[in-house]
Ligand code: 5GP
């Protein structure tokens with residue numbers, strides 16, 4: 001087990017374990033690794049790629065969420081809060097975070113998606129049809145990861161335009177050295193290195209959201225430049 005120098009996980013020992021291919025096989029994943037099939041499994045398995053790198057395990061993720069929740073509670077006290085999750089990547093964090101909060105709260109969602117590749121990104125589309133009324137509310141936006149920052153840079157002004165009294169953001173992860181915007185989320189779970197990560201809500205080609213841990217995929221794990229419709 002080696003430690004990853006860039007993972008700051010707030011007092012907990014850094015973790016950087018290598019799961020073996022056996023573990024993946026135990027989940028039955030390689031059973032559907034059919035190249036060029038519409039449902040092919042995106043992670044290339046085989047002798048050339050026997051490992052998955054676990055950046056944060058379940059215990060560490062939970063500790064990060066508990067710490068974020070205590071910061072949110074310290075900030076808002078018992079004032080009513082409207083939480084807005086950015087679909088789809090935030091669903092796991094959203095479920096865990098709200099159960100750590102005790103102020104009166106409402107929960108809404110919106111979807112932000114952009115077509116992106118590993119090195120390219122397209123325009124962001126925001127669907128707020130399902131969003132509850134945010135007028136005159138203190139809003140806490142919850143997203144999985146703060147990468148370039150363009151998503152939050154577009155969603156925050158939109159919520160303000162809808163009449164929110166205040167808008168702050170909480171993200172599980174901030175990817176180091178990637179930000180292209182001025183804004184910063186007020187609440188951040190972990191700083192992680194510039195690697196493509198999956199699990200705990202985050203996907204690669206719509207897979208892996210259900211992993212209980214956060215794994216990083218090697219560039220060689222990514223079948224091509226296309227990461228897909230990112231939502
Ligand atoms: P941003 O607008 O900050 O560049 O990107 C935010 C969105 O991009 C996230 O909500 C997430 O959907 C996606 N994203 C950015 N980096 C990663 C990553 O490493 N893994 C996954 N699965 N999604 C990512």
Ligand code: MG
Nearest residue numbers: 087088089231
């Ligand atoms: Mg997202």
